[in-house]
Amino acid sequence: MSEFILVLDEGTTSTRAMLFGRDGKLHGQSQQELEQRYPKSGWVEHDAAEIWDKTLACAREVANKAGGAERIACIGITNQRETVVAWDKHSGEPLTRAIVWQDRRTAEFCETLRAAGNEAEVQRRTGLLLDPYFSGTKMRWMLENAPAVRGAAEQGRLAFGTIESWLVWKLTGGEHLTDASNASRTLLMALDGAGFDEGLCDLFGVPNRALPQVVDNAGEFGVAEAEWLGRKIPITGLAGDQQAATIGQACLTFGETKATFGTGAFVLTNKGKDIPVSSHRLLGTVLYQLGGERTYALEGSVFVAGSLVKWLRDSLGIVDVAGQTEALARSIPDSGGVTIVPALTGLGAPHWRAEARGVITGLSFASGKAQLARAALEAMAHQTHDLAEAFAADGAPWGTLRIDGGMSANNWMAQDLANMLDLTVERPEFVETTALGAAMLAAAGAGIYPDLPAAAAAMRGHSSSFTPDMTDAVRSERLARWHEALAAA
Numbered sequence: 127m128s129e130f131i132l133v134l135d136e137g138t139t140s141t142r143a144m145l146f147g148r149d150g151k152l153h154g155q156s157q158q159e160l161e162q163r164y165p166k167s168g169w170v171e172h173d174a175a176e177i178w179d180k181t182l183a184c185a186r187e188v189a190n191k192a193g194g195a196e197r198i199a200c201i202g203i204t205n206q207r208e209t210v211v212a213w214d215k216h217s218g219e220p221l222t223r224a225i226v227w228q229d230r231r232t233a234e235f236c237e238t239l240r241a242a243g244n245e246a247e248v249q250r251r252t253g254l255l256l257d258p259y260f261s262g263t264k265m266r267w268m269l270e271n272a273p274a275v276r277g278a279a280e281q282g283r284l285a286f287g288t289i290e291s292w293l294v295w296k297l298t299g300g301e302h303l304t305d306a307s308n309a310s311r312t313l314l315m316a317l318d319g320a321g322f323d324e325g326l327c328d329l330f331g332v333p334n335r336a337l338p339q340v341v342d343n344a345g346e347f348g349v350a351e352a353e354w355l356g357r358k359i360p361i362t363g364l365a366g367d368q369q370a371a372t373i374g375q376a377c378l379t380f381g382e383t384k385a386t387f388g389t390g391a392f393v394l395t396n397k398g399k400d401i402p403v404s405s406h407r408l409l410g411t412v413l414y415q416l417g418g419e420r421t422y423a424l425e426g427s428v429f430v431a432g433s434l435v436k437w438l439r440d441s442l443g444i445v446d447v448a449g450q451t452e453a454l455a456r457s458i459p460d461s462g463g464v465t466i467v468p469a470l471t472g473l474g475a476p477h478w479r480a481e482a483r484g485v486i487t488g489l490s491f492a493s494g495k496a497q498l499a500r501a502a503l504e505a506m507a508h509q510t511h512d513l514a515e516a517f518a519a520d521g522a523p524w525g526t527l528r529i530d531g532g533m534s535a536n537n538w539m540a541q542d543l544a545n546m547l548d549l550t551v552e553r554p555e556f557v558e559t560t561a562l563g564a565a566m567l568a569a570a571g572a573g574i575y576p577d578l579p580a581a582a583a584a585m586r587g588h589s590s591s592f593t594p595d596m597t598d599a600v601r602s603e604r605l606a607r608w609h610e611a612l613a614a615a
Contacts, residue, residue, distance in 0.1 A: 128199035130192050131568050132359070134181055135561040136205040136289045137367070138162075138226065138389045139436075141177060143184035144558070145192055146565040148574055150585025152556065154191035156184040163223065168230035168471070171223040174211045177289065178296050182354060195356040201297075202363030202568030204370040204560050205289035207311045210264040212275045215285045215302075218295065222272040225264040228390075228429060228471045232263035233480040244329065251316040251326065253402060253410020255478055259427070261288060262313035262330040269331065284336040288312075290364050291338045297361065298348035304338040305364035306415035315340065317401050317410055317422065343369075343414040344571035344578065363568030367560045368392040369413050372423065373567060374559030375528045376582040383517075383524045385543075386560065387506060387533035390474070391431035393513050394423040395522045406516040407476040414567070416578065424522050426475040426513035430468040430484075432533045434502050437470065444495050452538045454499035463488035464501040465607045467615040468509075476516035479615075487611040503539045507546035508608040514547055526550045528589070530559040537592075545596035546604065552589045562586070 130153060135142040142157040158180040163171040189195045208227035213220050225231070236256040239245070245256045254260055265286050268275040278284035285295065288311070291304045309315045314322045314332060321340045327333065341347060343365050349358045365373065368386060372394045375384040380398040385391060394413065402410035402424040413423040435451055438444040445451055467473075469482040486501070514524060526549060534540060534557050544551040556562060566581040575581040 128197055130198050131200055131202060131565045132185065132188060132198045133202045133204065133561045133564045133568070134185060134293060135564065136177065136181065136203070136293065138206045138228070141181045141184060142561070143181070143188040144561045145188050146562070146585070148569065148584070150556070150562060150565065150587055154188055156187040158184055166231070168233075170226040170228045172209065172226055174213065174220040174224045174292055177224070178293065181293060185355060189355045195359060198355070198359055199574060200360050200362040200568045200572035201350055202564035203290045203293055203361065204365050204367050204564035205293075205308070207288060207308055207366040207368065208259055208261045208264075209289055210261050210268065211287055211289065211292040212265070212268050212272070212278070213285050213292065213295070214278055215283045218300070221274040221278055221284070222268060225267065227259060229264065230258045230472055230480055232258040232267050235263055235266065236480070239329070248313065248326075248329075251323070252313055253310065253317050254313055255407065255409070257478055258480060259429075259474070260311060260313045262326070262332055266331045279333055279336060282335065284333070285338075286332070286336045287338050294348060294361060294364070297350040297354060299351050301348035302338045303341050303347060305343045306340055306412045306420060307343055307366045307369040308364070309340045310412035311366060317412065342416055342418065344416055344567045346571065360572060362571030363564050363566070365414065365564055365567055368394055368425065369411070369423070370563035370567070371530055371560040372396070372413060372563065373578070373582065374561070374563030374586070375530060375554065376586045377528065378579055378582060381522070381525070382528070383526070384528040384530065384559075385510060386531040387431045387529065387539075388531040389431065389433045391428035391506065391509060393426045393510065393517070395517060395524070397422045397424050397522070404520050406519045407478055408516055408520055409475065414578070424517065424520060426516060428509045428513070429471045429474045431506055432531070434466070434468040434470070434505065435533070438498065438502055444498050451499040451503055452536045454496040455503050455538045458496045458500060461488075461501040461504060462490070462492055462497045463607065464493050464497045465611040466498070466501045466505045467611045468502070468505050469615045473615065476512060482615045485611055485615040487614060488607065503536065504542060504604065506533065506539055507542045508604070510543060511546050511605065524549060526552055528552045528554070530554060530557045532557070540592045544592040544594045546601060548594050548601070551592040553592070554589045555587050
């Protein structure tokens with residue numbers, strides 16, 4: 127009997143294959159790190175061939191752990207969003223390095239479009255702002271600066287796609303598609319449009335014929351060929367990582383909110399069938415599409431979260447492993463006035479300042495590793511507080527906040543979030559809800575469960591809660607220091 131769901135979880139810093147049971151329990155995983163390439167300041171690149179090779183290696187290892195591919199019922203894929211791959215439709219090979227979502231090289235082009243008065247209409251149609259974060263400007267840059275990409279476009283051989291699209295192509299031997307959640311992050315699809323929009327493609331200079339077909343998030347999207355895992359396995363779930371995490375947290379009802387703390391931090395509030403409209407520089411996005419019908423979300427995206435701790439570890443040597451930050455934070459009563467604004471790749475929502483750079487304020491001879499580590503963790507709550515104010519101003523206040531992602535395992539940070547937001551924070555027993563959400567979609571798409579709510583009810587598991595215990599005076603003092611530091615950034 128095929129009892130397992132294989133999830134391919136394509137992160138920014140690593141790729142994983144994870145094996146889920148029908149009850150949502152994890153039965154095995156394999157993970158490999160991805161090389162981060164920084165050819166220039168503000169540029170971030172991946173090797174798409176490396177992503178494929180390492181994903182396949184992880185998938186094969188997990189299939190062996192399952193006892194063979196015949197025990198795997200279906201495949202779900204979730205991915206780092208906005209990262210763009212360009213490949214040749216004939217050879218199936220990448221034409222240039224993938225441009226990662228964090229990359230800022232198209233900031234000048236975004237400013238040109240903004241100066242020409244395009245942002246209001248783009249936001250009205252796509253829910254997004256003119257920022258290098260999104261995929262469309264990355265595609266344009268490739269066409270203008272990578273001769274192999276431009277040549278393939280001229281000859282009708284070019285395929286563009288985000289990471290899930292790239293993996294589906296490789297697994298199936300040529301299916302070129304993307305799900306609606308990933309498509310909604312490109313700047314090339316109107317939120318009320320079925321597919322990519324000709325007018326938006328023209329604005330960004332991207333040929334529509336190079337783009338994939340837009341499909342649902344659950345259903346049969348193709349079959350992984352037998353040569354990869356030993357037998358043919360249907361691909362039945364696809365979603366961008368933040369949408370997948372929202373589903374994994376079972377935020378399927380209007381108003382329910384989750385925050386994922388991974389490389390970046392991303393908050394999504396379910397807005398039901400209403401197309402979100404923000405007056406406070408939040409994003410409207412497709413949460414999921416089933417049977418051609420869309421559920422939307424309001425989103426706030428912070429570019430630097432876990433990557434700040436990685437920077438403290440790898441570049442400054444403040445900690446040896448990320449988990450040490452919790453012990454350091456607990457070892458002192460406060461940060462000693464040290465505040466970090468982690469704008470290492472600009473500021474995301476609700477500020478959207480691509481040119482901003484990181485700032486550390488309040489340093490003294492008394493400042494040491496503990497103060498820096500605590501200030502780094504405090505920055506997570508400060509950034510999330512900015513988002514909470516913007517969501518409330520847009521008519522979407524948070525009642526509770528469900529958190530997940532690797533950083534959420536830090537109990538000190540989870541409590542600090544509850545304190546600074548002054549609300550209850552819930553954390554599931556299994557914090558890797560991105561992969562779990564992809565498993566839920568795949569289970570629904572394969573017919574293991576009749577629909578997504580049934581899959582979520584069966585697979586989500588239990589949660590724990592953190593309640594606020596901070597005084598208003600301490601909260602106000604922290605926020606005042608944050609706003610001063612933010613102005614300097």
